[in-house]
Amino acid sequence: MIFKNGDSFDRKFLVTETVYNGFIATFKDTNPLHTDEAFAIAHGFEGRVMHGNILNGFLSYFIGECLPDKNVIILSQEIQFKKPVYLHDELLFNAQITNVSEAVKAVEFKFTFKNPAGKVVSKGQIQIGLLA
Amino acid sequence: MDKSEALQKVNAIFIDVLDDEDLVLDYTTSADDVEDWDSLNHIQLVVAVEKAFKIRFTSQEIQSWNNVGEMLDCILSKGA
Numbered sequence: 001m002i003f004k005n006g007d008s009f010d011r012k013f014l015v016t017e018t019v020y021n022g023f024i025a026t027f028k029d030t031n032p033l034h035t036d037e038a039f040a041i042a043h044g045f046e047g048r049v050m051h052g053n054i055l056n057g058f059l060s061y062f063i064g065e066c067l068p069d070k071n072v073i074i075l076s077q078e079i080q081f082k083k084p085v086y087l088h089d090e091l092l093f094n095a096q097i098t099n100v101s102e103a104v105k106a107v108e109f110k111f112t113f114k115n116p117a118g119k120v121v122s123k124g125q126i127q128i129g130l131l132a
Numbered sequence: 133m134d135k136s137e138a139l140q141k142v143n144a145i146f147i148d149v150l151d152d153e154d155l156v157l158d159y160t161t162s163a164d165d166v167e168d169w170d171s172l173n174h175i176q177l178v179v180a181v182e183k184a185f186k187i188r189f190t191s192q193e194i195q196s197w198n199n200v201g202e203m204l205d206c207i208l209s210k211g212a
Contacts, residue, residue: 104194
């Protein structure tokens with residue numbers, strides 16, 4: 001098993017115009033919180049709040065492209081959104097392995113995304129399986 | 133813990149993982165008898181059992197099980 005309990009992975013993810021516009025073009029979520037600056041500010045935010053599920057895209061990329069083994073499948077995932085993410089935010093992502101089940105080749109990670117101020121904007125857990 | 137108590141604990145795990153409140157396991161139950169006990173759910177079931185009983189299985193052990201009773205024997209053999 002290439003994965004070990006306690007293994008840690010770090011990456012940076014940038015919420016670019018391309019990511020933001022691509023998400024809207026794909027999923028059609030144009031809720032004003034995400035698209036109307038004045039609306040978002042009127043509700044106490046600094047600007048348009050990025051869709052939380054953009055972070056799920058980053059998670060998908062991490063699992064699918066950044067691990068040392070590409071023979072992986074996401075089995076389950078939990079995510080909490082703690083603070084808003086804004087356009088052009090650079091997010092520091094960390095994932096640590098919390099459980100490895102050799103018998104069924106399953107690996108569990110806990111992860112966090114931190115904003116430029118170092119605050120956790122999102123956290124959760126992912127369980128993956130290693131394909132035979 | 134005896135085998136009957138282990139069965140109750142494993143049954144509760146299966147109910148949770150498979151989202152089937154009516155599921156009743158016995159010692160002879162196998163994957164063929166439970167509609168949603170497929171290969172992906174099997175991973176979740178094994179991981180959940182390992183955590184609940186604080187034990188680890190080997191791949192050889194889980195491949196040797198023919199039914200729930202044999203899973204329970206394996207669990208109990210680890211001192212759970």
